[in-house]
Each structure stands twice: as C-alpha cells, then as structure tokens.
Amino acid sequence: MTPPTYSVDIEKLVYHGWGMGTIDGIKVFVPQTVPGDRVLVRIKKKEKRFWHGVKLALESPSPFREPAACQHADDCGGCQLQGVQYETQIQFKASMIADAAFQHHLESAIPLIRPVLACDSPYFYRNKMEFAFGSENGEVILGLKRRGQFDQVVPITQCLLQDQESNAIIAFAQAFFRAAKASTWDYREHVGFLRHLMLRQSKRKAAWMVNLVVSEDNPELISQFSTALMAQFPSVASVFKSIQSAVGDTAFTTNIHHVAGDDHIIESIGSYQFKISPLSFFQTNSLQARILYDEVAKVAQKIAPKLAFDLYCGTGTIGIYMSEHCGTVIGVEENPSAIADATQNAALNSVTNIQFICDRVKNVLKSHTWTPELIVIDPPRSGMVPKAIRRILDCNAPHIVYVSCNPVTLFRDLKEFETHGYRIHYIQPVDMFPNTFHIESVVYLSKP
Ligand SMILES: C[S@@+](CC[C@H](N)C(=O)[O-])C[C@H]1O[C@@H](n2cnc3c(N)ncnc32)[C@H](O)[C@@H]1O
Structure with a gap:
C-alpha cells in the first residue's frame, strides 16, 4: 500500500x-x-x-x-540554511533560542534574549573543516557528506564556508590521490585507505594546517603527498597524519603524527595570539570569536573578580582574554593537548595570573577551597553533566557567565541554575555559524 x-x-x-x-x-x-x-x-x-x-x-x-550562493547546496549536508537571506537566518535562530527557553519552562527568560550579533562575513568564515574521501566511478573524490547519508560523499569544487584557497587544496589532494590510485574508505564495509582531510587555517597569518586521516600508515605515500602539497601551496605551514582504524566515522584520534612543517599554527583574537595544535578545540570563526569573547570580558571588567574560573577552557582563550580584568584565573580542561597549548598561550601573551588544570570539571570541583567570584562555563554541545552543575552550584559564585553553542542544553542547564537562586540578566546570541542552524549564546547570571 x-x-x-x-x-x-x-x-x-x-x-x-x-x-x-x-x-x-x-x-x-x-x-x-x-x-x-x-x-x-x-x-x-x-x-x-x-x-x-x-x-x-x-x-x-x-x-x-533566495537562490543559494553555493552550487552544492542541494546535495551537501554542510549548510542547512543556504538559500535563505542572511537577515532571515538571524530571525530564525533568534526564535529557535526563544523556543528552547519555552520548552525548558523558562518563559521568563524570553524577554531577556538580546538581538543576535550577526556576522559581518557570512561566507569564508570558518577556520577549520573536515572533508571526507569517497569514490565515484572508481575514482577518488574529496568533499562533504551528502545530506542525510553517512556513506556518500558529494565531491566539492567550491565550498563557501572556508577560505577560497581550501578549494584549491581539496582539488590538489583529490588529484594527487587519484594519480596514486589510492583506495578510499568504504563507509559500510570499513575498508580502504583514505578517510578525511582536515584543513585548519590561521586567518590572521593565512597559514594552513593539514591533517590527513587514513586507516593505516603508508609513510612513503604520505610523505610524497606532504612534499608535493607544501611545494604547491607555500601557505601550508604544517602537515599531520592521523591513523584512524576505528570503524566509527570520526576523524578524531590521538594516534596522530607530525609529518612536516610546524607542529602548530598561531591564530589571533583581538590583541592576543593563540597556539593551536591539531587535537585542540578552537572556535571555528576567528573573527566572530572576538565578539564572543568581548561579551565575556565585559562581565569580567564590570566585576573585576579576585578569582575567576574558566571551565572547559580549551586552549585557554577565554581565561587569557579576560585575565586583565581578574586577580587570578584558573582554567580547567580535560584534553591534555589543549592544556599544553593553554600553558604556552599564557606565556606567548605574557599573562602571568592564570593557571591551568588538566582534568574533568566535575573532578576538579570535587574538593577544593577556592571561592571564585566569577565562573565562566563553555561546555561542549552536550552541556554539563548533573554532577558538574551540582559542584558549580556548591562554589556559590556570585556571578556566572555561561557560553553555549546549543540552546537546548543551555536552557536545560540554566533551569538548574535558576532553581538554585541564580537570576538570568540577559542572553546575548552571537552568530558564529552563518548558513547553518547553529548559534552561540552568552548568558550572564548572578545571585545575591
Ligand atoms: C566548546 S569548547 C570551549 C573551549 C574554549 N572555551 C574556547 O572558547 O576555545 C569545550 C571544551 O571543553 C572540553 N571538555 C569537554 N568535556 C569536558 C569536561 N568534562 N571537563 C573539562 N573539559 C571538558 C573540550 O575538550 C573542549 O576543549
């Protein structure tokens, strides 16, 4: 039927x-x-x-x-809002945030949502993208996953999210591995050599880090690729290879090896410089990260805390950015690579009033005697686990800034803070991800 x-x-x-x-x-x-x-x-x-x-x-x-600017918009799973006027994307995102507040019974917070801080450049803004290898008529292709299909790749000739030069790098890598007759990962059978190509760019320095993700090592071929790539693109400053043999479709593995060039790139946000290693999290829109961090720094400046926490601190960016307004900052992060970068970033920026702890937030806050006046929280998309929230509540900090890239988990967690005596002052959305549905928010809360 x-x-x-x-x-x-x-x-x-x-x-x-x-x-x-x-x-x-x-x-x-x-x-x-x-x-x-x-x-x-x-x-x-x-x-x-x-x-x-x-x-x-x-x-x-x-x-x-409106007609989509991107020729791949109908097939590619990358941008959900390609083909919608940018001003309207902003309105859709604002109402998505209000909906999330409503669903978590925080209707009282809806009037506190400020107008979205839009992005000046809705294209070419991303500093990091992961492309996937696939095969078409027996030939290597490199692109992005087909919308809704985990096992199909759309060959990309012109992605509008990352700097234009990324398109030339993709074309080069595709041609190189076609000529080498390399095999590509079969997403159903879990066999094949080439899996992903991660491109990360320092916007300020126009330098690229390239991480080739393969299922097993082939030192000779990878070294030939790296040499040819760096000869063709002087802006490629750093090459890594990751050996990812797991069947799950993730490019992230700690089995990563430096192949050529620098082992990091340096990016600037405002007047600060940040070293980024391939496994460290870094905000993907460098220009808009400044707007985001200014929102956090504004609160720190107003409070001038003797002690502030920067929880889920990644490479130490927020803590370093607001350090001039704080007596001392303590950054907490579970990823050792990010913590190593954070420590070097403090030195790079001559920031001496910050220290970093490498562990899970809930563990660090289990037993301590600190009394922070300001806690900045910037968790991953999944938000915070209940134990972490409980331990943050135990700190009894008068001021909290919650930075979130997911309105759903944000309001779930805000409800907990509100139930335990915190008042939401405002929610400031910042559009870090034009042409996609994603939206970042900075929320300022305090308790008497
Ligand atoms: C959204 S990123 C924020 C990083 C940083 N604040 C920034 O702006 O670049 C979240 C970070 O939390 C870290 N993380 C995830 N779960 C964690 C946990 N339970 N404890 C500590 N860090 C965690 C991740 O490794 C990642 O670096």
Whole structure:
C-alpha cells in the first residue's frame, strides 16, 4: 500500500536545522525545509509526541528563500540554511533560542534574549573543516557528506564556508590521490585507505594546517603527498597524519603524527595570539570569536573578580582574554593537548595570573577551597553533566557567565541554575555559524 502523503506548512525552524509543521495537531519535523515553505511530506517515523517526515516536493517555496550562493547546496549536508537571506537566518535562530527557553519552562527568560550579533562575513568564515574521501566511478573524490547519508560523499569544487584557497587544496589532494590510485574508505564495509582531510587555517597569518586521516600508515605515500602539497601551496605551514582504524566515522584520534612543517599554527583574537595544535578545540570563526569573547570580558571588567574560573577552557582563550580584568584565573580542561597549548598561550601573551588544570570539571570541583567570584562555563554541545552543575552550584559564585553553542542544553542547564537562586540578566546570541542552524549564546547570571 502506498504510504499517505501530507501537505504541510512549515511554521518554524528547530534544532538540527529542521523545519517544523503540524499534521492534525501533531508536530512533524521535516529536514531541508524552512519556515514559509509548503511541502509534500511522507512520514518516516512516528514518536509519541511528534513525527519525522521526509520532504517529497516543495509545493510552494518560502518567501524567505533566495537562490543559494553555493552550487552544492542541494546535495551537501554542510549548510542547512543556504538559500535563505542572511537577515532571515538571524530571525530564525533568534526564535529557535526563544523556543528552547519555552520548552525548558523558562518563559521568563524570553524577554531577556538580546538581538543576535550577526556576522559581518557570512561566507569564508570558518577556520577549520573536515572533508571526507569517497569514490565515484572508481575514482577518488574529496568533499562533504551528502545530506542525510553517512556513506556518500558529494565531491566539492567550491565550498563557501572556508577560505577560497581550501578549494584549491581539496582539488590538489583529490588529484594527487587519484594519480596514486589510492583506495578510499568504504563507509559500510570499513575498508580502504583514505578517510578525511582536515584543513585548519590561521586567518590572521593565512597559514594552513593539514591533517590527513587514513586507516593505516603508508609513510612513503604520505610523505610524497606532504612534499608535493607544501611545494604547491607555500601557505601550508604544517602537515599531520592521523591513523584512524576505528570503524566509527570520526576523524578524531590521538594516534596522530607530525609529518612536516610546524607542529602548530598561531591564530589571533583581538590583541592576543593563540597556539593551536591539531587535537585542540578552537572556535571555528576567528573573527566572530572576538565578539564572543568581548561579551565575556565585559562581565569580567564590570566585576573585576579576585578569582575567576574558566571551565572547559580549551586552549585557554577565554581565561587569557579576560585575565586583565581578574586577580587570578584558573582554567580547567580535560584534553591534555589543549592544556599544553593553554600553558604556552599564557606565556606567548605574557599573562602571568592564570593557571591551568588538566582534568574533568566535575573532578576538579570535587574538593577544593577556592571561592571564585566569577565562573565562566563553555561546555561542549552536550552541556554539563548533573554532577558538574551540582559542584558549580556548591562554589556559590556570585556571578556566572555561561557560553553555549546549543540552546537546548543551555536552557536545560540554566533551569538548574535558576532553581538554585541564580537570576538570568540577559542572553546575548552571537552568530558564529552563518548558513547553518547553529548559534552561540552568552548568558550572564548572578545571585545575591
Ligand atoms: C566548546 S569548547 C570551549 C573551549 C574554549 N572555551 C574556547 O572558547 O576555545 C569545550 C571544551 O571543553 C572540553 N571538555 C569537554 N568535556 C569536558 C569536561 N568534562 N571537563 C573539562 N573539559 C571538558 C573540550 O575538550 C573542549 O576543549
């Protein structure tokens, strides 16, 4: 029997970049749609409170759509909001944040959401991207995953998110490994040599770090690739290889080896410089990171804390950035590579009032005698585990700044802080990720 189809008006954008409409009062999430679209939908899965739909046809396009600037927009899974005017993307993201507040019963916070600080350059802003190898007609291709398909790669000739030169580097790597007749990873069979190519750029210095991710080592071929790449692109300052034999589709592995050039790149944010190693987290939009960090530094300047925590500190960026307004800063981070960078970053910037601890936040806060006046929290997308929240609450700090790239986990965690006596002063969204559904927020909370 042919499954039924429905004509659905998309009302809003929700997390994951899905459009949401309703069928007979039930919410239905439909990828590849935006508010204002009317689409023909088939239901793929029914959950208790909502359904998942598949777009079969665009019956009437949203008035907010415009021709996508990117030629790969229809196939590539990278940008969900390509083809929507940038000003409208900002409005969609603002309402996504308000929705998250509503869902976590923090309606009182909705008026405290400030207008989004938009990005001056919605294209070419990313400093890091991971491209995937695949195969087409037996030839090596290099690109990004096809929308909704874990096992298919769209060959990319012109990505508009990273600096233009990245497109030339991708084309070069694809041609090199085609000529070498190298095999590519089969995402179902879990065999094949080439897996990912990670490109990271220092925007300030226009220097690239390239990390080739393969399933097993081939020192001779990788060394030939690195030599040819650096000869062709003088801006490639650093080459690494990662040996990733795990079946899961992640490029991240600690089995990483320096191949040629520098073992790091240096990026600037404001007047500070930061050393970045290949395994360390770094904000992916360097220009907008300054706007984000200024928001945190503003609070630190106002409070002038004797002691501040920079929790989930990565390479120490926020702590170093706000250090001039603080007596002492303690940064906490679980990744040893990031902590090594953080320590060197303090020295690089002649910042002497900061120290770093390499461990999980919940462990560091288990037993201590510190009394911070300001705690800055910048956890990963999943937010904080309940134990970490409890231990932050135990610190009884009068001021908290919560930096988050996920409104859903942000409001879940804010609810806990509010329940335990903190007042939200404002939520400042900062758009670090134009053309995608992602949005960063800085929240200032205090308690009497
Ligand atoms: C969103 S990043 C923020 C990094 C930094 N604040 C910045 O702006 O570059 C989150 C960081 O938290 C670290 N992390 C994740 N879970 C952690 C935990 N339980 N304890 C300490 N650090 C953690 C990650 O390694 C990552 O560097």
